[in-house]
Amino acid sequence: MKNINKWGLGVAVAGMMLSACTKNFEDLNKNPQVSENVPPEMLITQSEKGIVDRDFDWFYDAYSYQLQWLQFGVAAPGSSSTGLFSPTNTNDFYNAFYKGIGRNLVEIESVVAKRPEGERAQYSSLIAIAKILKVYSAWRASDANGSMPYTNAFQARSDANYTPTYDTQEKLFPLWDAELKAAVATLQSTLPTQASPGNAEIFYSGDIAKWAKAGNVLRIKLAMRVLKRTPDEAKAIIADAMSVKNGLFVSNADDWKFLSADQSFGRSGNWAMDNSPLSAGKNMLDYMQNNSDPRLNIFYEKNSYTKELIDSLIKGGAFPATAQYNDQRYIGLPANPDRRDQAADAAVFKVKRYTMKFTVNGKVQEITRTLDTVSAVQRRLFNLDAENGTNNGARYTQPILSYAEQCFMLAELSVRGIISGDPATYYNNGVEASIKAYDDMAREAKIRDYAPLAATAITDYLAKPGIAFTGSADEQLEKINIQNFLNLFKSPWEAWGAWKRTGIPKEDSKLLPLERMTVSGQPVAIPRRWALPQPTIANQTNWRNAITEMQKTGEYGNGDNDFTGRVWWDKK
Structure with a gap:
């Protein structure tokens, strides 16, 4: 691994942040470094930082594996594809959840609880936001790992519990939905004057209405993950979320994303593709070029x-x-x-x-x-020092959950008859939102040869036969999920999850075929999960029990490191 790039957000709260250097569950009970006098609203930055400041994950998870598995990128000429299907040094987000992200979010509640009783109500929205962040981070850690400690994962300091049990995804998904629903209800209730984190909260600057939408849309996304496993429960959650007043994104302005505030973020180090150069995947590039996709020069050079x-x-x-x-x-x-x-x-x-x-x-x-x-994968979209980049005002964008993705989810649900509404309208709005969002990313990153979006580019694109919302229900679903897949290019872990859920892109597609992968003439399956990280010896029994439980579905695979196996939600 190369040197870690230093964090730069322009938010002067470093001295108030929580420590995130623990390695094991027992460490969570040691060396508390949070003063009871620190304003709780300032404690949220460190967890949000942990969600987006992930250059290690980009270098290993994304550049070395996910972008190549999904065929967005291919090992460039002169590079080697050896080891592509035996991932190493990956899955650090799982550890980060326990070392810093989740730990710090739980600590916010603890700090608020120690405030005078008369002051606690002013932190209701802050705690609700922290709960949304915690659910998102836990789900992201679990998505490709399966079972994980959650309900008693952070009890080391309060209860001296150093051997937390592992919760199954079957238990976690309804629990997460309940927590999100409660957080959204809190944010939409009539609250007394609230302590606002302002710019210390790097996603929405503490905007309560936007956080309520984000939490509610996340409910829909998580429900769609389990449509194959628990269809009735998932449909009920989706219906409930759709009924929430002012509970959906209405434009790109509502996107849950990170946009760097200064020019030191996302530069060189592990952000660069220097040691893992990627060229464009032929099928992906050809699809975009043949359909005059306005995002082509943003995805590829x-x-x-x-x-x-x-x-x-x-x-x-x-x-x-x-x-x-x-x-x-x-x-x-x-x-x-x-x-x-x-x-x-x-x-x-x-x-x-x-x-x-x-x-x-x-x-x-x-x-x-x-x-x-x-053509190379557009390096400057991922590393602001690429193409001889300088501190010229370029800013880094990291989407978390977007209006475009919401539109594609609603289009799919409408085609499937799960919700009402015109699927073509949802689809067209999603395509337009995605193109405009990437246009914004390119402008902010100041990519080479950037040209503003042409006035007719989107309507011309939507008129292409391979893009227009026509055909049978199956063809419509494929078009929706191809566009959702492309929209997740800048979040390859999300694109990986979307591909696992839908099977799109697929090998036999007449629209966007996924190339069949072989090594020495033998077919090779694209990995579908990570190996569940081993805890310390003290918690080995719970870890082993979790793996044994996941193997009961018959889809988890043989052995701990069968990367082609499936976690609970990823049902065949």
């Missing part, structure tokens, strides 16, 4: 072959005089690792080096250039 470069290569003798410039500068790589060894594909996977000779002042000079014939 053009290759190196400008007209000026071609002219230079001809002049230097590296190219013949008959060589022609091709303005098709978006080219992807096949995702299947075996394609790297096939003669028909060897040229595109080869690193291109050209030697040019020029005569200067009567002397011959040689210049060697290494060039990309294929």
Whole structure:
């Protein structure tokens, strides 16, 4: 791992933050570092920081595995795809939940409880926001791990409980929904004057109405995760959430996202793809290019072959005089690792080096250039130092839960007859919202060759036969979930979850086919879960019991490290 990039939010609350350096559950009972005089509203920053300041996860989980499994990216020419299906150094968000994120959110309640009774009511909204953050973080940790300590995970300090039991997802999902519902109700109730965290709360600056929407939309998302397992309960939750007044996002302005406040965030270190360079996945790029997707130049970079470069290569003798410039500068790589060894594909996977000779002042000079014939994944969207980036006002965006995703969820639910409403309207609104959101991300990141969104780009895109909301119910569902998948490009852990839930993109698709993956001629399944991290020896029994319980479904897989196995919600 490279050096960790330092945090920069422009919020001067570091001295008030909770410590997040514990390794084991017993450590949660030691060295409390929170003064009882610290304003509770200032304690939320550290947990929110822990959700988005995740360069280690980007380097390993995303760049090395998830973006490649999902075929958004492919190991670039000169790189190796060895070990792609045997992930290591991954899943750090699970540990972060216990070391800092969840621990600090629970501590907020403890700090409020120690305030004078007459002051506690002013922190009702803060505690509700903390509960939404805790549910989101726990669910994100559980999503690819399965069972996890939750109900008694943070009792080390209060009850000296160093061996928390593992709650099953079957228990956790209804519990999470109840906590979210209660938090939303609190935020929408008539509250006395509330202590606001202001800009110390990095997502919504303490905006209660927006947090209520975020919590309610999260209820719908979690309910959709369990539609296969507990359809009746999931449908009841969705109906209840849909009935909440002012409980849905109405535009991109409601998006739950992080936008960096200063220019030091998201730069170099593990944010960079230097040691794990990714080229565009061919099928993904071709789909976007064939349909004139306005997000194409935001997801992927053009290759190196400008007209000026071609002219230079001809002049230097590296190219013949008959060589022609091709303005098709978006080219992807096949995702299947075996394609790297096939003669028909060897040229595109080869690193291109050209030697040019020029005569200067009567002397011959040689210049060697290494060039990309294929497009790279848009590096500056993930690392603001890419493309020779400087502190020029560029800002980093990390979506958590968006209006676009909500629209795609509602479109799917409408097609399935679970909710009312016009699915075409939901779908079209989702596509428009996603394109505009990525347009904003590109502008904030100041990506190279950024051009503002053309006035007719979205309507033209929605008119394309492969995009327009037409066809049978199955075809409509595929179009919805392809667009939702693309929308989650900047949150690959979410795209991974969406793919597992829907099976889209799929290998036999006529719209966006997922390439069949093989190694040495043998089919290889894309991983579906992480290995549940081992706790300390004291809690090994509970950990083993959790794995044994998850294996009862018959879908968890053989052994602890069967990454192709499924957690409870991921039902076949």
